[in-house]
Amino acid sequence: MSTSPAVAATVTPDRTNPPIRPITDMLAWFGELGFFIVRVVRAAFTPPFQFSEFIRQLDEVGAKSLPLVALAGSAIGVVLALEARYSLVRFGAKALLPSAIVFAVVTEMSPIITGLVVSGRVGAGIGAELAAMKVTEQIDAIEASAVDPYKLLAVTRIAACMVALPLLTLAGSFCGVLMGWVSATLVEPISLARFLNAGFAGAGFKDFLPPTLKTAVYGLIIGTISTFQGMRAKGGAVGVGGAATTSVVLSSLFVILADVLLVKIILLLFP
């Protein structure tokens, strides 16, 4: 299913979807999320597997998010190049500029920026789309057709997010490094080869692969939360808008929290 955009711009936040209210609501939310995850896991590991739908979603989440991620990554690269230069020159460490840009982009900026950008676009998209389907009984129709909506809708989207995020992060890193070079070379010419050489000097796989792959966890978070919020939406247009908003907010929040945890874990595992 291609993304149908979320509904009204003036959405009153979650009358129908917790959790902004008291603790019990929050706990209930976590409880429902737990049940949801159990159903999804069961659906994920039993046939039939909705492979063509997964491919469709991969295109939707991945290929269609690419321009946005590339833009964000490029912006990050440019900004880093300009800011870092200023700081490094003050310490007489201008030669460290390529390294600073490459490391910052690849290990942290590209993953987190890609995560948040996709959180916004895809989180809102999936949340709204599934919520709209729920309120128009389309999910019931799927179920009435003897097709498991968890397999068809949830698993495919979550899996697509998990696969797409690392790929998008790679694209973001690429654009960040490239535009970082462009930005640096416009101030003080340096060849691309030399920039890359200096930038990756002392770099190891542990600086490149774990940060890129940790975005798969982001994808898991974004897919799960937005699918969950969508499939339990109630109440027409308000419900759809609320689902979209809370999907974005909660996905972004959990992505950032996960980043903190993951950075720590990566440092532990790959000293």
Next chain:
Amino acid sequence: MSRTVRLGAFIVATLAVLAIGVFIIGGKKFLFNSTYSLKARFPDVAGLTAGAEVLVGGVHSGTVKSIELPHQASGQVTVNLELDKSTHEIIKQDSVASIQTEGLLGNQFVSVSFGTDGKPEVKDGDTLSTVPPLQMGALLDKANSLLGSAQNAMDNITSVTAHLNSVGSKIDSGSGTVGALINDKALYSNLNETASTARSTVSAAQAGLLDFQDNMQALKHNFLLKGYFKNRGYEDSSELGKDAVIGLPKATAVKEFTLPSRQIFDKQDSAKLKNEKAFNAVGEYLATNEFGVAIVEVSSGPSGDSDKELLLSQARAMVVHDYIVEHFGFDDSKLKTTALGKQINTTADDKSQSGWGQVRILIYPTGTPMPAASTSAPSSSAVPAASSREKMPQ
């Protein structure tokens, strides 16, 4: 663009980025070249980490694979290096591995020197010889103490400069003699006149002195006055210091002759020789043996006027020196004199009977450096005059 094409392009493009990243990083780690391993042992690796670069001749040619601590406290840290196969030809058994720092505070890396052609090659797994790394801490300590000394020096210079400054300012303001000298024109013209006067006086005096000396020489040979000179033992005061040296050489004497002055000299206050034969042994020894330098050392007894005794010692030394030189054949220039003058601390030496002092002739082996000549001329001669030595008629 159809959906499948777009998706396919997306996946291919991003995987290509992954591949590029892997190649760039892997290339730096020489993953894709064939490599071989070497070990290097250090007592301390000064913060080197695994993954650090290995430079051969300054070119990045490998990485530090791992670093292992020894199993015993007496052991060394083993650094396992992985090197590109291309270095096989230049790293030999006599190559040396060292740990260096990029710049002053940068990363540590391992540097391997070239071996020499012809030396045997290293095999996979060999151990290289090493030099321990420079500890930045030690270097800083040195620099610290250097700075401390420099600081002291600076402080001293500062105070000296301050002094000079004050003196200079005083001079400038005309205070003190020098100030007056520098600033007072009247004084200058005065001095000028005085100087020219002095010059003429001096030349007059010189002329007068020459005359005087001639007279004195004549007098010396006058029979009425002859006795005086004869009794004192020498004629010419101005010759007293001609062979003097400032002190004994540091080396050990190979031979020493000690003669009490009482046995040699005529009177307690004269330098006239009495018993010349006492010097035969000395003279023969000097004539027949190789020696570097010989010193005639004369000392006086504990009593008497210090200046007079010193003069006496000098005279006596000269007399002894001249006698030996005249009567025995050896290199004259190797025999020197030194006068000690009054010796207050009398040793319980029965040779210096009744406090006349003694004469020592010390002979030093070949190669002993000559002590410096004494510049303290006897007090009686102030103006250099050309006078010939005259022999005392015996």
Next chain:
Amino acid sequence: MPTTQDSTDATARSKTTNQAVIAINNVTKSFGPQRVLDGVTFNVHRGETLAFLGRSGTGKSVLLRIIIGLQTPDSGSAIVLGTDMAQASEEDISAVRTQMGFLFQHAALYDSLTVAENVAFPLLHHRKDLSESDRHDRVQMLLNEVGLEGHGKKMPANISGGMQKRVGLARALALDPVILLLDEPTAGLDPISSGEIDELILGLQHQHQMASIVVTHDMLSAKTIATRIALMNHGKVVIEGSYEKLQGSNESFVSQFLHRDS
């Protein structure tokens, strides 16, 4: 398990079995304090169309959802094609569902798919034996049946309500079901369109001889398409029978219902 059925065999089928396809027995269902179904019992056989009427907001739609297993009753049994939908496993429920077609109140078309793709949806998932061209042919045939030939490439958002219901019907019939459940088929349609839908349903029933249950508040529609009508009030079936039987009833409730538009 999808059976390979040809629509032309429908008439033959109706003769081979006389068993109740749907057997509802003493079903109760409450939502909070409100009891929407209170001991409902009925049977439906092939070739029958049972219409449920009652005030809006009663448990009529809930009844349909119980029959297809989207909701479970608090008590009682709902035995469909031999399977108790209240108790059965996922697998068994799935198997029964492939023999049922459900037309939702607002058609519930998948709005990201075209009309043809909507109709093809059940075929894609349950008739994997069909080649792409066969599937295409079948979709065309179904669209023809509901009078929508040529509209296959349109998006659901771009067609009228009546057309949406037709697409919904075509989709419901895709697997040649034994049972057809219709939730307010004429809701929101103008009288002429309603009449057209009624005619269509009648024709399809004639052709396929399914066991149909229609939930509606439209008496005229019920009169047209149903073989039996059941009137519900307060969760109970007040009266069940032919239209004539209802006409003969003395209950005011029934009279009110019957005579709204007269």
